[in-house]
Amino acid sequence: MAMQTVYLKEHEGLVYNSVGQLSSVTSAPWWSALGSQPVYGEYCGQIKPFSFEISNYVDQFPAGKQAVRGVEQLLDKGHTTTQFTIFPDDCKMSGDAENPQATLSLQSSLAEPHNRFEIGFNQPMICAKYPYMDQFYGLFSAFGPQISGRIMLPINLTSDDGPTYVNAKQYHGIIRRRLSRAKAVLENKMIKRRKPYMHESRHLHALRRPRGCGGRFLNTKGSTNGNGRNESKVNKTGGRQLQSSASQSSEVLHSEVGTLNSSKETNRSSPNISGSEVTSMYSREGFDGFSVNRLGSSVHSLVDMVLSRPLNGLQQYQVTAATLKFD
């Protein structure tokens, strides 16, 4: 549906361009440049008569003999009658030409094409917004036999694979999404790089933390756990090795855990257990080796932290999400 709208707009632009060419000769190279595009190949047969029309207007401008001018006027009327049957929008032009007053007809013919010529300038801007139009026109001529229930998708410029057949219901949606992504790329809205960290201050804090051998953070309060905690630590170590390529993201999480650990009260009955559980909760490896009861106890520790110290937006969001999850 959007394609038909674009096609209609383009057609109107062509009509205005052809009318604008009649009045001025200096814009002929732009017209020839438009004619050379393969998108407008269907209108090549109609472009040549207008160039012939331009030559007549050029001959009319210099002053000549009365007899020669009379003959040219007769030829001019004949050509205008032939040309104006092709485009019904030019009936006004033929009416002006038939007007006996030569000066008024010249003024009106010079005024109207300028207005339409200005409208014609909008056409390339419309074309620039839809870079996939060339693919559409090229594929209509080369459309092969259809597979039942599948439509051949236009070949993507980035990939050299063959044509891909998609669900017929999703064809228009996929084309629309391609246009949206291309538009976003043109407007530089979609930068494909992924940030290694979300907040600058946390990144700086992680850089300042002391590290031990192997690059791990010190003072994580996980080494003093009992035998049961050693198994969970082994699991976490295995998970971290898988994420060695994204060490900066894990550093951000570690800095967050360090902040929470440093703000804990020292007079709690079991600070080590709650610290390790908070570490496991905020890590992206998930809750692998913990039971539901331990998660409930960690929720209580989170509530205590909420009451003891004000949190920023992200931490409040995470605490709220964790609390709602266990209700």
Next chain:
Amino acid sequence: MDQDVQDRALPIANVGRIMKQILPPSAKISKEGKQLMQECVTEFISFVTGEASDKCHKENRKTVNGDDICWALSSLGFDNYAEAIGRYLHIYRQGEREKINHTKKYENPQNQTQINRAPPPPLLLSRVENPPPTNQSG
């Protein structure tokens, strides 16, 4: 104004949590698996919302509601998801209607003395899992 993909995508922790719900407790998900799923679900949301927005644009409406999302899913071939989302939308609207009725009772001045005694309205906590995008290419 520059916006990178993280600002336009879902939070990756929430994506990982949703992926974790369907897996056994001992399963693990890699970082790039979560990142790829994050991009997939973001594209799927844009795909379905674009279809619904196109329908609203044709009908000269400015608000995309739940019925438009259900229609878009069925229009794109995701009939199973459209049925599930339709049932969820029905239950959700019932909960909203009950909540509004409770609020009207409390705002009535004749029932002012019963505000402290009446129990709070039930909170709707049911969720529908995010369906994965399935481009059926033959």
